[in-house]
Amino acid sequence: MEYIESIRNEQIKNAVKLQTKKYQIKENAYFLEGPHLINEAVAAGVPLQQLLITENHEDDHVVKQYYDNSWVIADNVAKHLAATETNQGMFAIAPIPTMTLPEQISGGWLLLDAVQDPGNVGTMIRTADAAGYAGVIIGTGTAWPFNPKVVRAMQGSQFHLRLVQMPLADAIAQFQAAQAPVYGTLVNQDAVDYRTVKPTGTFGLVIGNEGNGMNPELAKETTANLVIPLPGKAESLNAAIAAGVLMFQMV
Template identity: 30%
Template sequence: MAHEMITSVQNPLVKRLHQLLDRKGREEQGRFLVEGAHLVQEALKSGAEVTTILYDHDRDMDPACRRALESHPLDVHVVAASSAVLGKLSETKSPQGIVAEVKKTAADWRTWLDQKGSAVGDLLVLFLDEIQDPGNLGTILRTAEAAAIDAVVLGKGSVDVYNGKVVRATMGALFRLPVFTRSLSETASEWRADGGRLLVSSLQKESVSYDEADYSKRTAIVIGNEGRGVSQELMSEADQFVHIPICGQAESLNAAVAAGIFVFEAQRKRKDRLR
């Protein structure tokens, strides 16, 4: 099938999509860009609302992306473009030959919690308190999805979840894992009012080791900012403080590594309890 061809970086569509490389543009349009054959394929396969795909005319579309596009339930505007256009829409040193425009999810935390909570009592979620590094956030989301965490709540003041580096680091997990950005203090209060527990990662005097913590029932694990840790506001909401013992000389662990240790230990304990 022949597709529309765009060769100029001054094309109105290209100019509009270029704005999505900036957080302000993403917020104004309610959309974001996905770059690379793997991520475009994951977006299509996961049922994300892909609206536009541009691929390098000289390289043709990746066969796996083409197959995923054919089975995608929604109409997608497909454009063959010059390498200059793809370069204009790329954040990587070597443009990967295909980008997709995707609508942001409109999921609401309270609606999701009410629906999920009525069916599943023992929810396990992550609260992320002002995570700043895009690589950290992307890795945490990828790890959370691998550990079958029910959802992630990203506190206001964190890096944009639709930042290109974040999206690439998730390796597609962003399209399958419920992620909500909202006030964590408000969310923590609601969570506890609904019977949920808050496990806060912090080296308090009364803190217990991660492998001694109780992750049963409705539990949220709070991971703090890379520099200052968890805010005092959230610390005051804690039901239990947890930490990961450091055996060597390092003062602390990377936030993404710590989150991974917590979520897999939580799932291990929860599975053991059901045996």
Template identity: 40%
Template sequence: MLTSVKNEKVKSWRKLKKKKERDMEGKFLIEGYHLIEEAIKSDWKIEEIIYQTGSDIETDWKQCTLHEVTDNVMMAITETKNPQGVLAVVHKKEINSAKISRALLIDRVQDPGNVGTMIRTADAAGFDAVILGDGTVDLYNDKVIRATQGSLFHMDIYQANLKDSIDQLQQQGVTVWSTGLSNAAYYHDLAIPDKVAIIVGNEGDGVSPEIMEQADQNVKIPIYGKAESLNVSIAAAVLMYATVKKA
């Protein structure tokens, strides 16, 4: 049992709260029974599982390295106010999406709840990939991970330069839609492309002009009430579900 927050192993876990350390180590932390089970079911490599004294251990966790820790150590590692008492160290995956017919591109969205919710919705809508552009919150931020509710482990999600990604998608025959008001058509007035990528942008500024210019079509969502705009994750959900090709 690990009892001290000064233990070197505990220190290494705490460092993973920082993006710089996650990038250097190629690892990240997840919290809670559901996320650990989703990671195991999705064949992500779990390096070790950390559990608080008295917490239940699932049978399939015994294939992993287990570390029991005291309450004070768990509180030093966890990022949640009411932790479930279980965490895991997971290795990042190298993602290379060669074939994409549905993708969500996220430009400089900084709220982790929004990004995690969009990833979860993209998974639910059957999208192939989510591409996080420069300036977007880190995928492995603890709040992003929690908001994905495990969808992080179900689909291809990666950080990339959006200009390069748009070029590559267009070369593959993917039609790129950008959200925005300039020269935009209402999404419901357009034919749904066989392959489509949707770009959504920063909560305050929207999609950057240079990214928007690369799109094949700018689209907008009608506002019937007095609200000035929709939350970016809601707008993304409307457009992703609107472009789903029913079997």
């Protein structure tokens, strides 16, 4: 394997660029950091395009599988690539998957309406994975799912469910065409207690922006809008926490 010892190496420069949305879209690829995410990708059958490893990972089974596309990097290069202070010496470039809805919708789907915080988006995707959802639809204004902060928060869940990017109004229309209910989360006089909703096989659940909530225009198109009663004194729940409560109720 070739040894890379300079951060000015073109492959290293390209790897750094793949931590930005503009370059990710151009190359249709994104950056993975750490053995856990890389092993999750391999287990899911994702064809990694490149591995960058420090010497202590040369005998790793993943490296043996991708030997022809692996490069050994110096410790200073690994430090340069890492988003965390204590890097684990293993990095990869993975393809961005197809981000469209399947022709036949089935299972539970989480729809994110302008959820801006990368940590929240990653946590919600990970929770949807844990709850057995089929996919997550990234609406307009929602954090890009391959932002490094989102990728860290997802912890590999992007390999277990389908990520879709599209306007939520179009997504809701497709659910309606499939006669599948879509539940919103806008608190108004018509909102119903989430505990009264009975799970169905195929459905959508919309979570709105952290500060402004769900777009009222989208709420007009939903089957029902849900509310979580708060018996305590807190005014509201964190968006990711609320999403988790609702997601597990629905399955």
